Amino acid sequence: MKLPERLLLDRLAYLECVLGVLSFLVLRLARPPYGRYVPPSSAFQLPARVAWAVQELPSLVVPLVVCCCAETERLHSWPNRILLAMFLVHYTQRSLIFPFLIRGGKPTPVRTCIVAFTFCTYNGYLQSRYLSQCAVYADDWVTDPRFLAGFVLWLIGTLINIHSDHILRNLRKPGETGYKIPRGGLFEYVTAANYFGEVVEWCGFALASWSPQAGAFALFTACSLFSIAQHHHQWYIEKFEDYPKFRKTIIPFLF
Template sequence: MDYILKSLFSSEAEELYILDCSAYLLILMALLTFVTLLFENVPYGRYASSRYGFPVNVKFAWFVQELPAILVPFCLVFFTSASRTSHLPNQLLLCMYFCHYVQRSLIYPFLIRGGKPTPFVSFALAIVFCIFNGYLQTRYLSHYAEYPADWVTHPCFISGAILWFAGWLINVHSDHILRNLRKPGETGYKIPRGGLFEFVSGANFFGEITEWAGFALAGHSIHSLAFAFFTLVVLASRAMAHHKWYLTKFEDYPKSRKALLPFVF
């Protein structure tokens, strides 16, 4: 793996420069995505369309598209001279990253019940993103990120870690609620109840946004910030689309429920 990286970059300074540029590119991609999503829903699930390619089985799609977010980082951490992985702040931040994607790729897909197929374009774009972002986050943390020795006791790290953990719990619990909306043999959509769904339509999205906001606060870098910003743009759009859809679909949908931010938005 080191040989591959050395063949791609003439020096560590050049690779770090590319990582920095990639973070700014991710922010630009988020802004372009924001403009696009003003006119078009993300084509997946209830918004899937044949315009975006042939359908891919939803379990297979989730497993395969998220898997690079584990495999690429795993290779970078364990098969390169990852000089910063002996430092506690870097270890904890990498653990946050891996914890999310192990659940998302190796557990979540196999718990899905039913679910509409994923259009191929969405599937392919997700793979590209997971490779790109997996490299960006873990290469920076494993080889370049430098933190003070007492960073884990800094208010930014502590509050960020708490936010990350709270968001992870909300995300996992909300997915559990969505999976169990229908009893065996039932079809059709139902109104989510329980947990944060009592306050917002996009409880699962709120959880994941909170996760990566906490990760960005604890990580304190342009790389983690870019990831959090991209997540916010994409998932906030999904939450708004779901909220509008629920209001249209169900006459008895709770009018006090917000789209994403409890009591506010």
């Protein structure tokens, strides 16, 4: 690995941190450009299943291409392999499974899909290129407390995210329309249980990786989802008079 590329990957990580802060500010001022916040009359929209699959797929395809083209001993290291697998497991579920489980999702504006597609390409390259070309871990890194704690957090976050999505999908019975208050799981404590799971997941990944690249992704995820969660929380409060007053926005008992 030549030093200039390592510097480039570090700078791309710092840029992702800046983008995360900007997304936090923009999403605080404007509603999320998808789902319940987009008028049905908006032009140039994609079906929810198509949009989700298309915009998330680069995070799976780009790392696979990067790793297939990489000729490096990094991919023979178990820490690197496990971290790459953690990233790929999430996006296999997100791009090949989750979209086809959606029930009657709202259409997504094409511009929103393009922005998400671009970010997933950017981040997919950043994470996979770093782990396949730059990251050097000791052979016993998989027993380091940071890796073990990070892996456990990643697994817990993944399970929370998948379970919360399952609850949201099953809110309506066949033939029903409209919105309902989510019940069960961490939805008993927060409005955005699915987002909480994803934030925990990528914070765990960052801890296990112990790298600026993974840390930048965790920061970007938290910044974006915290702002969106606040919009969701306010929307539920305004729409449902009986919405549980004790529920927090995204972090149980705190926020």
